[in-house]
Amino acid sequence: MLEAECTRLKKAKDAAVPELVEAQSWAKSMVEAVEARTQEVELARDWLVTVALNVLWATPLVVEGSSLVSIDGVVQQLEKMPVAHGTELQETMKLASCHALAIVKSLYPQVEVNAICDGFAADCDEATAIKYVNEA
The missing domain is CATH 1.20.5 (Single alpha-helices involved in coiled-coils or other helix-helix interfaces)
Incomplete structure (x- = not known):
């Protein structure tokens, strides 16, 4: 067994x-x-x-020399960044437009730059743009 x-x-x-x-x-x-x-x-x-x-x-939080960076402060700064970036892009666009108009004026002196500058702003709608094109 x-x-x-x-x-x-x-x-x-x-x-x-x-x-x-x-x-x-x-x-x-x-x-x-x-x-x-x-x-x-x-x-x-x-x-x-x-x-x-x-x-x-x-962000300005670190640039200012703050040793204590809060999450809320970072979030607030990050929320501001798209607006600041948009503003910077808008300024760049205006500068590029001015350069383009200067070139156009130098090549075609008969073009009225004032009419173009007054009418073709960044917030100009399509109907107004067509009106200005037809007037030119």
Whole structure:
């Protein structure tokens, strides 16, 4: 009876060992996958920190020398940036238009630049633009 029990236990051990080896192999592959994912997340975090620092340096908060930068202050500054960028683009557009008109006036002196400047503003609608074109 003891010999039968020993045989049964040995068979159970022999069956359990491959299962344990397989479980160990699976656990090892899972650990490697988690380590690889952790490294990817750390790289993404480092990239995000770099981008955030670049944004912060572009805002007046850091330029003013404030050692304590609040999230609300950063959000307020970021909300102002599109308007400031739009204003800068509008100024650039006006400057480019002035240069274009100067070139037109130098090539075609008979063109009335004042009429063009008064009529073709950035907020001029299409109907008004057509009116000015027809008058010219």
